[in-house]
Amino acid sequence: MSTTATPRTAPDARPGSGATGIDPRGPQVAAALTAVVLVAVLLLPPPADVVLLAAQAVLFGIGAVCGVQATPHAWVFRTFVRPRLAPPTEWEAPEPPRFAQAVGLTFAAVGLVAFLAGATVVGQVAVGAALVAALLNAVFAFCLGCEVYLLVRRITT
Numbered sequence: 001m002s003t004t005a006t007p008r009t010a011p012d013a014r015p016g017s018g019a020t021g022i023d024p025r026g027p028q029v030a031a032a033l034t035a036v037v038l039v040a041v042l043l044l045p046p047p048a049d050v051v052l053l054a055a056q057a058v059l060f061g062i063g064a065v066c067g068v069q070a071t072p073h074a075w076v077f078r079t080f081v082r083p084r085l086a087p088p089t090e091w092e093a094p095e096p097p098r099f100a101q102a103v104g105l106t107f108a109a110v111g112l113v114a115f116l117a118g119a120t121v122v123g124q125v126a127v128g129a130a131l132v133a134a135l136l137n138a139v140f141a142f143c144l145g146c147e148v149y150l151l152v153r154r155i156t157t
Contacts, residue, residue, distance in 0.1 A: 021091030022069055024141070027100075029081055030073035031137035034059070034104070038131040041111075042124060050115050053127065057108035063101030067094050071101075100137075100145025104130050 034056065041053045063071045107130040114123035133144040 022094050022097070023077075023082065023088045024090070024092040025085065025088065026074055026077040026082070027068050027092075027097045027143065028137055028141050029077045030063075030068065030071065031134045031143075033073050033076070035131060035134040035138050038127055038134060041127050042131070046115070050112065053108055053112055053115065053123075057105060057112060060101050060105035060108055064098060064105050068097045068101060069094065096146035096149040097143065099149035100133070100143055103145040103148070104133070107133075 037052060037056050041049045041056070044052060059071055059073065063073075068074055107126045111123040111126035111130070114120070114126060136142045136144055
């Protein structure tokens with residue numbers, strides 16, 4: 001799995017087809033799993049909420065540093081979900097979902113610091129914001145972090 005920012009050839013692309021990137025359904029499945037974790041964070045009492053949020057922050061960190069294709073969620077998608085689906089009709093560049101993972105990591109870190117500092121409401125708001133973004137991706141295939149990435153790219157280039 002590549003840790004560079006350049007798109008890699010899709011693992012099941014036909015030679016010469018030019019398909020690069022990642023299957024966009026993978027991050028959508030990851031967002032659904034993330035949403036479940038974040039709901040649990042909001043429902044569990046301390047310290048279980050902090051431990052679970054820390055675990056989610058680690059997952060966000062892996063996605064931000066190594067790319068979404070290197071996360072345990074991607075393994076679940078490749079192993080259990082993708083074999084049951086038709087090949088994707090298009091590929092997604094890995095950079096926007098990677099940026100979205102960094103945004104998720106930021107919100108998880110804010111939530112963790114807030115919970116540990118006793119600012120429960122601030123922590124819940126941070127987790128809630130990450131949950132909204134995860135649900136948008138999981139339910140509507142709308143990656144808010146990806147859209148922010150693309151907006152920033154348009155403005156800066």
